[in-house]
Amino acid sequence: MSVAMNDGARAAFLDVDGTYADHGTVPTAHAEAVRDARRAGHKVLLCTGRPESMLPAPILEAGFDGVVAAAGAWVRLDGEVLTDLRFPDDLATRVRHVLDAHDIAYLLETPDALYGPVGVDARLERRGEAAPPEILDVLQMPGDLAAVRYAKISYFDSPVPIAALRAELGPEVGILPSSYADTGDNAGEIHLAGVHKAVGMATVAEHLGISVAQVVGIGDGYNDVEMLAYAGTAVAVEGAPSAVLAEADFVIPGPAGDGIAKAFARLGMVGPA
Structure with missing residues (x-):
């Protein structure tokens, strides 16, 4: 059932890493801007490549109308x-078998937890920095992953370039460079073909009964291209890849420059909708 919004209200979708937060730290101005925009009658949602299980509690509990994860x-x-x-069972099994055959480390992402092969925690640690707690705190390694019904995969330590892995896995999936860390061509994110942030945004817009013109998308990574292409107002973060910047109506600073607060002010979202 749709939930009516008035004609002046907007629904804003915020990427997390590098847009709303910087390495898990949310600027005070961003939290206040979200609070003020919601108080004015706008909807504000996180829109992330991460599963909801991997979102730090302080971010989730800060106050949002929802999550596209x-x-x-x-x-x-x-x-x-x-x-x-979730991945259909046959495809889920085939993708895991390909990753295992190439000895690629991976995390199966679900809304409730992350699942990985036994020893993937040690491989995370061997990357040269401590594995983030938002991964380790929700990571499970049951040994047998056959029953895990996952929505997306993050992988790393791949000897196979992204283009070659994409060709081997076939058209049922898409692969993007990792949005979590700058790890080059040996890490990425595997998703169902045709499923991206804009699909989730469209679901929200339909549920709310709003037009695309009322949708704001703000992001900085490769997995934000479809989000910005879909949004009526597309906002990119300075330093984003050229494909992201090409979709933007305007550009804002990153979290250190309180970019979300500046975008909301420019769009008139911090006053009555």
């Missing part, structure tokens, strides 16, 4: 789950 495969709005897409 797993790059569009999971949508929660006002406490209701609207979308929960």
Whole structure:
């Protein structure tokens, strides 16, 4: 059932890493801007490639109307789950077998937890820096991953370049460079073909009964291209890849420059909608 919004209200979708937060730290101005925009009658949602299980509690609990997670495969709005897409069983098994055959480290992402092969925690540690707690705190390594129904995969330590892995896995999936860390061609994110952030955003817009013109998208990574292309108002963060900047109506500073607060002010979202 759709939830009516007035004609002046907007729904803003915020990427997390490098847009709303910087390495998990949220500027005070960003938290205040979200609070003020919601108080004015706008909807504000996180829109991330991460599964919801990997979002730090302080960010989730800061106050949002919902989450588009797993790059569009999971949508929660006002406490209701609207979308929960997982890899079909046959495809899920085939993808895991290809990754195992190449000895690629990977994390199977679900809304409730991350799952990985036994020893993937040690491989995370061997990357030269401590594995982030948002991964380790929700990581499970049950040994047998056959029963895990996942929405997306993050992988690293791949001897196979992204283009070659994409060709081997076939058209049922898409692969993007990792949005979590700058790890070059040996890390990436595998998602169902045709599932991306804009798919989740469209689900929210339909549920709210709003037009695309009322949708704001703000992001900085490769997995934000479709988000910005879909949004009525597209906002990119300085330093984003050229494909992201090409979709933007305007550009804002990153978290250190309070970019979200500046975008909301420019769009008139911090006053009555």
